[in-house]
Amino acid sequence: MSLNIQVTRTQHPKEKPDPNHLGFGDFFTDHMFVMNYTEGQGWHDPRIIPYAPISLEPAAMVFHYAQEMFEGMKAYKAPDGRVLLFRPDKNIARANNSNDRLCIPQIPEEDMLQAIKAIVAEDKDWIPEGKATSLYIRPFIIATDAHLGVRPSRTYQFYVILSPVGAYYKEGLNPVKIYVEDEYVRAVKGGMGHVKTGGNYAASIKAQMIAAERGYTQVLWLDGVHRRYIEEVGTMNVFFVIDDEVVTPALNGSILPGVTRDSAICMLKSWGIKVSERQIAIDELFEAAKEGRLREAFGTGTAAVISPIGELNWEGNIAPINGGAIGEISQKLYDNLTGIQLGLIPDTFGWTVEI
Amino acid sequence: MSLNIQVTRTQHPKEKPDPNHLGFGDFFTDHMFVMNYTEGQGWHDPRIIPYAPISLEPAAMVFHYAQEMFEGMKAYKAPDGRVLLFRPDKNIARANNSNDRLCIPQIPEEDMLQAIKAIVAEDKDWIPEGKATSLYIRPFIIATDAHLGVRPSRTYQFYVILSPVGAYYKEGLNPVKIYVEDEYVRAVKGGMGHVKTGGNYAASIKAQMIAAERGYTQVLWLDGVHRRYIEEVGTMNVFFVIDDEVVTPALNGSILPGVTRDSAICMLKSWGIKVSERQIAIDELFEAAKEGRLREAFGTGTAAVISPIGELNWEGNIAPINGGAIGEISQKLYDNLTGIQLGLIPDTFGWTVEI
Ligand SMILES: Cc1ncc(COP(=O)(O)O)c(C=O)c1O
Ligand SMILES: Cc1ncc(COP(=O)(O)O)c(C=O)c1O
Numbered sequence: 001m002s003l004n005i006q007v008t009r010t011q012h013p014k015e016k017p018d019p020n021h022l023g024f025g026d027f028f029t030d031h032m033f034v035m036n037y038t039e040g041q042g043w044h045d046p047r048i049i050p051y052a053p054i055s056l057e058p059a060a061m062v063f064h065y066a067q068e069m070f071e072g073m074k075a076y077k078a079p080d081g082r083v084l085l086f087r088p089d090k091n092i093a094r095a096n097n098s099n100d101r102l103c104i105p106q107i108p109e110e111d112m113l114q115a116i117k118a119i120v121a122e123d124k125d126w127i128p129e130g131k132a133t134s135l136y137i138r139p140f141i142i143a144t145d146a147h148l149g150v151r152p153s154r155t156y157q158f159y160v161i162l163s164p165v166g167a168y169y170k171e172g173l174n175p176v177k178i179y180v181e182d183e184y185v186r187a188v189k190g191g192m193g194h195v196k197t198g199g200n201y202a203a204s205i206k207a208q209m210i211a212a213e214r215g216y217t218q219v220l221w222l223d224g225v226h227r228r229y230i231e232e233v234g235t236m237n238v239f240f241v242i243d244d245e246v247v248t249p250a251l252n253g254s255i256l257p258g259v260t261r262d263s264a265i266c267m268l269k270s271w272g273i274k275v276s277e278r279q280i281a282i283d284e285l286f287e288a289a290k291e292g293r294l295r296e297a298f299g300t301g302t303a304a305v306i307s308p309i310g311e312l313n314w315e316g317n318i319a320p321i322n323g324g325a326i327g328e329i330s331q332k333l334y335d336n337l338t339g340i341q342l343g344l345i346p347d348t349f350g351w352t353v354e355i
Numbered sequence: 356m357s358l359n360i361q362v363t364r365t366q367h368p369k370e371k372p373d374p375n376h377l378g379f380g381d382f383f384t385d386h387m388f389v390m391n392y393t394e395g396q397g398w399h400d401p402r403i404i405p406y407a408p409i410s411l412e413p414a415a416m417v418f419h420y421a422q423e424m425f426e427g428m429k430a431y432k433a434p435d436g437r438v439l440l441f442r443p444d445k446n447i448a449r450a451n452n453s454n455d456r457l458c459i460p461q462i463p464e465e466d467m468l469q470a471i472k473a474i475v476a477e478d479k480d481w482i483p484e485g486k487a488t489s490l491y492i493r494p495f496i497i498a499t500d501a502h503l504g505v506r507p508s509r510t511y512q513f514y515v516i517l518s519p520v521g522a523y524y525k526e527g528l529n530p531v532k533i534y535v536e537d538e539y540v541r542a543v544k545g546g547m548g549h550v551k552t553g554g555n556y557a558a559s560i561k562a563q564m565i566a567a568e569r570g571y572t573q574v575l576w577l578d579g580v581h582r583r584y585i586e587e588v589g590t591m592n593v594f595f596v597i598d599d600e601v602v603t604p605a606l607n608g609s610i611l612p613g614v615t616r617d618s619a620i621c622m623l624k625s626w627g628i629k630v631s632e633r634q635i636a637i638d639e640l641f642e643a644a645k646e647g648r649l650r651e652a653f654g655t656g657t658a659a660v661i662s663p664i665g666e667l668n669w670e671g672n673i674a675p676i677n678g679g680a681i682g683e684i685s686q687k688l689y690d691n692l693t694g695i696q697l698g699l700i701p702d703t704f705g706w707t708v709e710i
Contacts, residue, residue, distance in 0.1 A: 028412075028501070032413060054413050064493070148427075150560065184545050186546075197421070208505065303504075
């Protein structure tokens with residue numbers, strides 16, 4: 001059974017933003033997808049309506065207990081006019097995994113995909129076509145019971161909003177400087193680090209601000225137990241090229257299983273490059289850097305796709321990487337991933353889904 | 356300088372709920388306090404308006420990144436008609452501590468107190484007078500920038516809403532059964548456990564649900580590093596009477612510094628009882644229980660004040676406490692704390708603040 005989506009079109013289409021000055025996450029399209037959940041009734045009233053403010057009780061649980069989840073993915077317009085999604089099944093499975101951890105009711109996978117396709121199709125004229133631009137898709141669910149006291153909500157709202165975006169980091173593909181955080185912790189095993197929910201990001205802002213004051217774009221998180229093993233970066237998973245091997249932290253329960261991470265691993269392996277998912281100690285990394293064996297470092301994430309890392313700062317020790325320039329593997333991954341996403345090169349992995 | 360609070364009264368006062376069936380956190384008074392923050396301008400437009408839905412952009416950061424904080428305190432009506440707050444200075448200081456951790460701008464302490472007093476005074480007829488009832492006060496701040504991308508918001512809204520409440524647990528003063536959680540973790544040092552923010556509660560719901568299915572009212576959290584040391588319970592700090600000593604976990608950076616916890620410690624000490632704030636291993640506790648030295652256990656928190664614990668379950672080992680009955684110290688603390696809060700006995704500690 002598929003959703004019976006009611007569509008109400010805007011009477012006041014907005015002017016589209018200048019594709020050369022999109023920034024990230026500041027503009028929103030004409031419509032949004034909404035669906036409600038009521039205990040006993042399930043998800044109901046799927047609809048596309050004009051993008052407009054949400055009205056909620058001040059006591060709505062999302063404001064107090066952050067029972068909320070979100071996803072992030074992109075739609076691209078191929079040169080031949082096709083509208084492409086990148087591995088939406090992965091985001092949708094992760095969404096339901098987040099729901100499970102947060103006691104939010106599941107949304108059937110095919111319904112979520114239908115909702116995403118429908119709203120992107122509705123606002124497809126908003127997909128920008130400039131270099132490094134795309135339409136960012138933000139599905140999210142919020143707990144809406146007006147209740148003070150900790151328990152799962154009995155009502156929810158599911159939204160999909162769309163934002164035409166440019167580069168996530170002002171650096172673009174220029175390497176970013178990363179600060180290794182040794183005071184604050186983002187998440188710990190048994191917590192929520194492996195799912196996509198607001199609390200993880202609220203926990204991260206302070207360290208990010210401190211790093212920014214010191215001239216660093218992002219923080220690299222260490223694990224909360226030993227304060228020694230590398231986890232991930234702000235909104236990216238992280239990879240290192242040491243000697244002839246690519247290493248990335250294993251999915252240990254406290255880092256997000258990134259879709260871009262998985263895609264990068266698949267792609268690297270398809271090129272015959274050795275990839276290890278394992279524990280990586282920060283001292284091991286700095287040792288490798290000192291010995292000249294740390295050849296590249298990069299983050300992976302939907303927003304920036306591949307973001308080369310040009311410098312790490314760990315307690316005042318500086319590890320410059322590849323002379324602050326983008327590395328060969330980072331560049332090749334970026335070219336091939338974005339090539340597939342944008343429909344510029346053949347998708348031999350079967351990752352893209354046409355709308 | 357004090358706030359110049361504009362007051363708009365409701366034209367449709369609501370009917371007050373039956374004081375015998377208040378439950379907790381389901382009814383709200385006629386008005387609320389609101390104040391806005393805008394970067395460059397600071398906090399502005401303090402006002403009391405009718406309690407009504409909030410309208411926010413779907414992209415409002417609170418929905419995505421849970422940049423939000425809250426407090427919880429109570430107002431009581433004394434038999435002589437005085438309206439009393441309990442140690443509001445402690446909640447206000449903690450609020451700003453939460454703000455600091457979450458990169459939310461501070462609210463001057465005197466302004467927050469003025470706001471709380473003003474809204475409680477406005478709706479003082481809503482303070483219920485039945486046994487174990489009070490007016491629960493919920494100040495909270497939410498991040499309102501319409502922006503996707505992790506950074507501190509540049510705009511916020513501060514609210515104070517009020518809810519006439521009865522007992523938090525349906526058990527009332529009857530001891531609750533507590534499940535010691537060994538899989539999920541609430542918070543870890545370096546995270547946000549020591550402040551009051553939605554993410555901590557989102558992280559806790561799942562374990563709470565699993566405990567409830569097993570017939571337990573709440574979970575007792577262990578630390579996220581060793582999975583061995585006792586932290587706190589759902590929305591309460593936790594105390595144990597072992598031999599002739601009262602022990603409670605030290606404030607270690609991952610548990611909330613409860614106002615009731617601090618008050619209980621002061622009061623116990625004033626009675627000449629030895630109190631230790633220290634690390635408590637769960638195995639030590641079960642050892643003490645086995646040897647018959649664990650005489651009482653109770654939680655402390657604004658919602659329930661004192662909540663006796665009648666049983667602990669740790670990996671299937673059951674520790675019954677005081678034959679499932681409320682202990683002497685728990686009862687005495689409850690009587691004296693609520694006595695002071697309700698203005699029934701002299702406040703020798705100087706804790707109550709009259710409105
Ligand atoms: C914390 C965190 N880690 C990693 C990622 C990368 O995941 P993905 O590649 O699915 O975008 C993201 C962003 O989406 C994130 O928020
Ligand atoms: C996690 C947590 N711990 C402890 C407490 C007890 O704090 P207080 O005594 O200030 O209410 C609360 C509730 O307020 C809480 O939410």
